[in-house]
Amino acid sequence: MKFKQRTIAIRLSEMKDAQQMMDLDAIVWQDYNAPEPLNWTSREDFLRHCQPGLQLVAVIEDEICGYVGFRYPTLLQSNRHVYEINIAVHPRYQHEGIGTRLIEAVKEWAASEGKTKLSLRVLSTNPNALKFYEKLGFVREGRLMNEFYVNGNYVDDILMGFYL
Numbered sequence: 001m002k003f004k005q006r007t008i009a010i011r012l013s014e015m016k017d018a019q020q021m022m023d024l025d026a027i028v029w030q031d032y033n034a035p036e037p038l039n040w041t042s043r044e045d046f047l048r049h050c051q052p053g054l055q056l057v058a059v060i061e062d063e064i065c066g067y068v069g070f071r072y073p074t075l076l077q078s079n080r081h082v083y084e085i086n087i088a089v090h091p092r093y094q095h096e097g098i099g100t101r102l103i104e105a106v107k108e109w110a111a112s113e114g115k116t117k118l119s120l121r122v123l124s125t126n127p128n129a130l131k132f133y134e135k136l137g138f139v140r141e142g143r144l145m146n147e148f149y150v151n152g153n154y155v156d157d158i159l160m161g162f163y164l
Contacts, residue, residue, distance in 0.1 A: 006060050008098060010105045013055040013067065015047075020064040021055070022046050028088040033126045035148040035155075056105050058089075058098050065093040068102040070110065073119060082117045083110050103136050111164045118164065123148070124156035138162045 013021065022040045029038035040046040050069065058066040066089035073084040085106055089099045110118055120138065122129045134140075138160040146154035 006096070008065070008101065009059045010056055010101060011059065012053050013050075013057050015052045017052070017055075017057055017064055018043050018046055018050075021050065021057070021067060024064060024067070024088055024090055027090060031150050033123060033129065035123070035150060056102060056109060058093075058102055060093070065090045066098045066102055068106045070106055070118075081115055082119055083113075083115050084119050084121075086120065099132060100136065103133075107162070107164060116164050118162045120160050122158050122160060123150075124158055125150070130158065130160075133160050136162070 022043065025038045025040065025046075031037060040049075054071055055067045055069040057064050066087070068085055068087040070083040070085050073079055073082055083106070085103075087099060087102055089102070107118065118138075119141075120133065122133065124130075124143075130140075139162070140158055141161045142159040144157040144159070147157035148155045
C-alpha cells in the first residue's frame, strides 16, 4: 500500500483542541479496546480529566489525527518517575505511522521530563494493540484476570511498560 506523503506536526495539546479530541475519543474508544465507550458529557467534563498540555497531538493541517496522553499513575511522590500513557489515532489515519511517531515523541518528552518508565494498559481483546506496543519495545508486566465485564464476557487487563 502506498500512502500520500503528509506533513504531520506533533505538539502539546492546547485548549482549542478540546472538541476535536472529544470527537476522536467518541470514534476510537469502543467496547473491544476500552472497558466501555468513551463519550464526554461536556467540554468542561473533558477538560477536567484531560487538561491541555497533558497530551501530545498529531496534527495534519488543522486536523488532530491522533494523540498520546500522559499522566502520573498515582498521586504518590514515589511514583513520579512514571507516566501512564494512552493513545488514540483516528481510523482514517491508522497504518500511516502516526501511532509510532506519537509513541516515539512521548518517549522523548518523558525522558526530557526526567521520567524513567512509561506504563499502559491494554485489553486482552485487542491483540493488534498488544503487537503494536511490543513492536515499540513495551513488555508485558502483568495481567489482571477478569478485570472487566464487557459484552457478556470477562476481559483481562494487560499491564505493559517501557523503560527509558
